[in-house]
């Protein structure tokens with residue numbers, strides 16, 4: 001089966017081995033074309049972003065203004081903090097030069113002279129691996145001021161690594177730019193969009209690590225080749241990360257559109273203890289969870305998952321067996337989003353707090369049926385009402401978990417009756433009395 | 441307690457400032473360098489960092505408090521971070537946390553009296569496929585069991 005990123009070549013992380021396998025030829029090939037030709041090649045390949053939203057990469061690049069009155073920047077997103085996602089780390093470790101070469105080609109295409117690769121601080125050891133690869137590439141003249149000598153032409157480009165310091169929200173592109181600028185990682189209000197007003201107010205493109213690492217192969221082998229791998233509407237291979245209750249968790253590279261059941265039962269060796277599956281989150285913790293009975297026939301690509309009522313996200317598949325306590329899982333997820341909310345928008349800041357408090361109550365066995373409805377309502381109030389998509393990311397798991405697993409939650413709560421209190425002053429107030437207490 | 445960057449760290453700091461068109465952007469890296477030298481971030485560290493970058497101390501403070509990896513209180517020589525997020529939780533992350541707590545005899549966010557260990561419960565570390573996991577300072581220990589984690593803690597000086 002065709003692989004692009006996690007190839008079975010020993011020591012590919014070393015620059016000599018990478019070069020023996022055609023490394024840095026794609027960059028040279030790209031510099032022979034015009035920047036627009038490179039963008040066109042990527043557009044036709046059908047490459048879509050691997051950072052969560054599956055946005056067409058070539059199209060994103062084409063948003064960059066052509067004028068050269070301001071510097072332009074590329075930011076590569078290696079924040080990888082979405083629970084259930086652990087794929088970009090494999091690229092830093094096993095194929096860092098594909099990333100570096102991809103950065104060079106992307107920078108050439110959008111005519112950026114500087115690129116910042118943003119990597120979460122916890123990945124300190126992987127930052128060092130990438131830095132070593134980067135130093136080697138500088139040494140050979142593939143990056144930096146010596147480029148024109150080493151590869152000809154007059155395009156030069158510098159690549160820097162920026163180390164994050166523990167904040168999930170910094171994976172959001174505008175927060176990431178603020179973080180690079182040395183500020184708190186608050187997401188920015190959009191518009192203006194990064195292609196107009198990005199890093200230091202200059203035109204900027206932000207792409208995920210895996211997205212960029214795919215670019216050299218596209219230039220080397222051509223858009224047609226790439227567009228034929230996997231699902232036509234979301235072509236290429238994906239780095240699927242499978243975790244939770246499976247026998248062989250890990251990252252597997254396979255064509256887009258691979259069956260979810262294939263990933264779980266073949267690649268990941270099936271469910272631990274041969275149990276049944278209760279729930280699968282297909283794309284990282286923010287994506288809508290699916291019921292175990294629902295996963296048969298579902299393909300892993302942006303379009304198929306959308307139709308199935310979820311989303312591809314980062315391709316991080318979390319598998320939960322029949323004995324999983326979903327109330328505890330959702331409480332943990334809610335705690336994460338509450339902790340990571342930057343607090344700028346009221347619906348997200350307050351809503352994530354409310355959801356956590358309510359789920360804690362339910363988890364302790366003190367919840368009532370009306371708590372379930374209240375949760376749905378709070379989630380609905382966050383969705384679409386915030387500056388950045390972390391709000392939606394917090395709301396979705398709650399909304400869809402309750403919708404698809406209402407039975408689980410109803411089992412965990414006490415039934416309650418709602419009574420209007422007919423008191424002039426507090427006529428709007430509702431008192432919730434657990435049924436158990438009335439019948440006591 | 442006064443804080444000055446060491447000779448060697450000053451060179452690192454200068455190199456870091458050069459990476460960016462605006463020196464302010466180097467604040468995160470300088471804070472890391474200072475934290476490594478000083479163990480944790482004090483007011484003096486923030487003042488010194490601010491003066492090197494021509495910033496207000498308040499600006500530095502706002503960065504320090506936003507990110508979880510800057511410590512404003514001392515941590516142990518071995519800062520043990522236990523992930524309990526979903527993928528780890530499903531594979532026993534909380535049992536690992538309990539085990540670490542019991543073994544070290546301190547609670548979360550505490551430091552042992554001999555300053556050798558501290559414990560922090562953390563969010564997903566990007567190791568979900570090798571869960572459960574802990575990270576000691578920057579080193580990941582993955583695919584853990586209670587036995588393994590006990591062994592690891594025993595092996596740390």
Ligand SMILES: Cc1cc2nc3c(=O)[nH]c(=O)nc-3n(C[C@H](O)[C@H](O)[C@H](O)COP(=O)(O)O)c2cc1C
Pocket residue numbers: 048049050051052053054055057060077078079080081082168169170171172173174206207208209211212388389390393
């Ligand atoms: C809260 C939040 C966290 C995100 N975290 C990441 C991340 O860690 N890595 C990433 O590539 N994209 C992340 N994204 C998506 C980015 O904002 C952006 O869409 C992506 O980096 C674009 O790259 P792509 O077009 O190559 O997918 C996150 C978005 C949000 C709202």
Ligand code: SF4
Pocket residue numbers: 169186187340341342343344345346348349386387388389390391392
């Ligand atoms: S949605 Fe949440 S994380 Fe995003 S800007 Fe608003 S408060 Fe911050």
Ligand code: FES
Pocket residue numbers: 083084085523524525526527528529563564565566567568569571573
């Ligand atoms: S959930 Fe623990 S490393 Fe991802």
